[in-house]
Amino acid sequence: MEALPDAIVQYILSxxxxxxxxxxxxxxxxxxxxxxxxxRSLYFPRxxxxxxxxxxxxxxxxxxxxxxxxxxxxxxxxCPFSNAGLASWLSSTSCSLxxxxxxxxxxxxKHVQNGMPTKLDCIGYATGLESLKLWGVLxxxxxxxxxxxxxxxxEIVGAIMEDRALSDAFRVCPNLRNLLLRSCxxxxxxxxxxxxxxxCRLEFYGMGNCSLTVSCPKVQLIEIQGCNWIRVNQTSCLRxxxxxxxxxxxxxxxxxxxxxxxxxxIKGVQWRWDAVSTILxxxxxxxxxxxxxxxxxxxxxxxxxxxxxxxxxxxxxxxLQTFEIHGAxxxxxxxxxxxxxxxxxxxxxxxxxxxxxxRSPLNAQQKMRTLGSILKYGKELRRMxxxxxxxxxxxxxxxxxFEEIFRxxxxxxxxxxxx
Numbered sequence: 001m002e003a004l005p006d007a008i009v010q011y012i013l014s015x016x017x018x019x020x021x022x023x024x025x026x027x028x029x030x031x032x033x034x035x036x037x038x039x040r041s042l043y044f045p046r047x048x049x050x051x052x053x054x055x056x057x058x059x060x061x062x063x064x065x066x067x068x069x070x071x072x073x074x075x076x077x078x079c080p081f082s083n084a085g086l087a088s089w090l091s092s093t094s095c096s097l098x099x100x101x102x103x104x105x106x107x108x109x110k111h112v113q114n115g116m117p118t119k120l121d122c123i124g125y126a127t128g129l130e131s132l133k134l135w136g137v138l139x140x141x142x143x144x145x146x147x148x149x150x151x152x153x154x155e156i157v158g159a160i161m162e163d164r165a166l167s168d169a170f171r172v173c174p175n176l177r178n179l180l181l182r183s184c185x186x187x188x189x190x191x192x193x194x195x196x197x198x199x200c201r202l203e204f205y206g207m208g209n210c211s212l213t214v215s216c217p218k219v220q221l222i223e224i225q226g227c228n229w230i231r232v233n234q235t236s237c238l239r240x241x242x243x244x245x246x247x248x249x250x251x252x253x254x255x256x257x258x259x260x261x262x263x264x265x266i267k268g269v270q271w272r273w274d275a276v277s278t279i280l281x282x283x284x285x286x287x288x289x290x291x292x293x294x295x296x297x298x299x300x301x302x303x304x305x306x307x308x309x310x311x312x313x314x315x316x317x318x319x320l321q322t323f324e325i326h327g328a329x330x331x332x333x334x335x336x337x338x339x340x341x342x343x344x345x346x347x348x349x350x351x352x353x354x355x356x357x358x359r360s361p362l363n364a365q366q367k368m369r370t371l372g373s374i375l376k377y378g379k380e381l382r383r384m385x386x387x388x389x390x391x392x393x394x395x396x397x398x399x400x401x402f403e404e405i406f407r408x409x410x411x412x413x414x415x416x417x418x419x
Contacts (some may be wrong), residue, residue, distance in 0.1 A: 006031070010038045017043040017076075019065060041074035042066065046103065048079050059085030067092055074099040078135075083116045090125035097126050098150075101133040117144065137161070142168035148175075152196075155180040163189050170194060190227075192216060198237075202227070208248025228252075235282075236260060243279070244268050249297075250275050258283045265290040270302050280316070287319050287350075292326035292357075305332035310370060314348045314377075324355040327389070334366040348378040357387040361401035368404045375412060384412070387419045 004012075013035045016022050019042055026033040042065060049058045058079050066072060066089045073096055075089065090097065104119050120137065123129075124145035130152055137159035151173045161184055170176075176194050180201045187204055189211045197216040204210045204226030211229040214222065221240040224230060230243065231254040239260055243250065244267035253275045258264075264286045266279060273296045283289075295302030310333050314320070325333070354374060358367065375381060386405060391398070409416045 006035070010035045014038045014040050017041045017074075019044045019048055019062075022065065037068055037070050039069055040072065041076075041099075042069070042072065043076040044079045046078040059088075063088055071096045073097065076101040078103040080105070083119050083122060086119055086122045087117065087125060090122060094125055094127055097128060099131040100126055100129055101135075103135040104138075105136045121145070133157070134159070139165045139169070141165055143172075145169070145172045147172050151175065152177040154178070155182075156184065157182045159184045160186050163187055167191060206247065208245050230254070232256070239263065241265070241283075242267075245271075253279050255279065255282045259285055261286050263288040265292075267292040268294070270295045270297060272296065272298055273306060276305075284316055285319055286317060288322045289317070289320055290324040291329045292324070294328055305329060308332045310373060311342055311346055314351075315346070319350055320348075321350050322353045322355075323351060326357040327359040330356055330358065330370075331360070331363065331367070334363055334370045342373070342377075346377055348374065348381070350380060351378045352380050353383045353385075354378070354381065355385045355387065357389050359389050359391055361391065361398040364397050364401040364404065367401070368408070371408060375408075375415065381415060383417065384415050385417045385419060 009031065013025060013032065016025065016039055022036055022039055022042065026036045044058075044062060049061070059082050062077065062079075062081065063085060066075070072093045075093065075097060086102075090100075100123070102119070102123075120139065121144040123132065123134075124143065127146060127148070128150055129148055130150050132148075132151060132153070133155040135157050137156055139156075139159055139161040141162075142165045152175060154173060154176055157180075159181070166187065170192060174194070175196050177196055178199045179192070179194070179197060182201070182203045183205055184203065185205045187206075187210050190202070190204075191213045192200065193215045195217060197219050199221040200214065200216065200219055201221075201223040202212070202225065203223075206226060208226050208228050210227045212224065212227045213231045213233070215233045217234040218237055219232075219234070220237050222232065222238065223240075223242040225244050226247065227243075228245065228248050228251045230250075230252070232238070233256065235256040235258050237260060238258060240263045241258070241261060242263075242265040243253070244265070246269065248270075250268055250271040252272070255278070261283050264279070264283045266276065267290070271293045276293065276296065296305050297303035305328055308329075313333065351374075356371070371384070371386070375384065386409075388405075405418060409418055
């Protein structure tokens with residue numbers, strides 16, 4: 001290191017992030033200390049001041065380190081800090097700061113003394129942000145931010161929110177490309193209208209009774225958890241769609257034609273059959289499909305799925321390459337009338353891999369007939385995985401079912417696998 005030019009030393013040390021490492025290097029020599037001012041990123045872990053022997057508090061230490069850096073581009077603070085401290089750091093780095101990540105823990109941030117803005121409001125000082133990630137947010141009022149013209153990535157994890165506050169936050173971030181809301185509570189109706197948004201990941205906690213409207217012409221990926229009513233108006237670019245609901249029911253979905261969709265996943269305890277059929281009709285061009293829904297029905301009393309004709313299903317999804325289906329939905333493909341008469345011209349043209357989870361040996365003959373038909377008509381099929389999950393039925397049909405499953409595996413060793 002002593003033989004290297006100053007510029008090389010500064011470049012090497014500028015890639016350090018952890019605040020403790022930066023402090024340690026500054027103590028090595030005067031040359032190292034002078035080089036630390038060229039660090040571009042600072043990271044303060046959650047407990048970085050727990051064993052500190054100094055008298056300075058975390059606000060003072062962070063302020064000292066931030067002010068010593070010439071051009072700070074990224075700041076990550078997980079340790080506790082005050083409103084005044086945050087306002088000071090962000091004001092001094094407003095020209096250079098591009099990436100900000102904060103653990104706010106501000107559920108008790110309602111009562112602010114001397115007119116000091118809340119921690120959430122202080123973020124508005126960092127006007128040049130390109131990426132913002134927040135943990136532990138209380139967004140019960142509209143944040144007092146200016147317009148973040150450069151902000152492209154927004155992530156909020158573990159938040160309590162109100163509908164109006166979230167809508168106002170979106171309004172001052174007009175150029176967002178990536179949005180992630182995870183473990184968010186308190187929302188009832190969410191509307192997202194962002195012209196540049198490409199990826200949207202939403203996870204809402206609660207009773208699953210949140211409604212969602214998305215109007216983003218460039219969106220390519222949507223992942224939704226915890227909504228019972230979903231409307232996506234512009235879908236021409238949508239390639240990846242996942243909808244799940246661990247609480248409540250998915251009542252209704254409204255989509256345009258999903259002509260560009262390649263991957264579709266629907267999961268949950270209970271979906272209305274209208275919602276399932278609507279999404280499948282819209283996604284006729286899908287290549288990769290995952291279906292893991294336990295029950296259907298419009299009330300609190302869950303019902304089994306109605307019969308689904310296997311031939312019609314695969315004729316409606318000609319481009320399907322991988323297909324994963326679970327339990328009750330697979331049973332719906334195995335009704336007696338599904339394979340009563342199959343046109344000799346019927347073929348499953350593109351299917352290469354299928355994963356089937358079976359949870360009951362009931363109607364074993366129909367299930368075996370369905371498995372055999374997929375093998376017979378899937379001309380490009382390379383792999384069939386049969387998963388036996390939570391099978392608690394001790395009826396004699398279980399013996400027959402297992403015999404037939406292993407017979408199928410024996411006759412198709414290169415294709416069929418049992419897990």
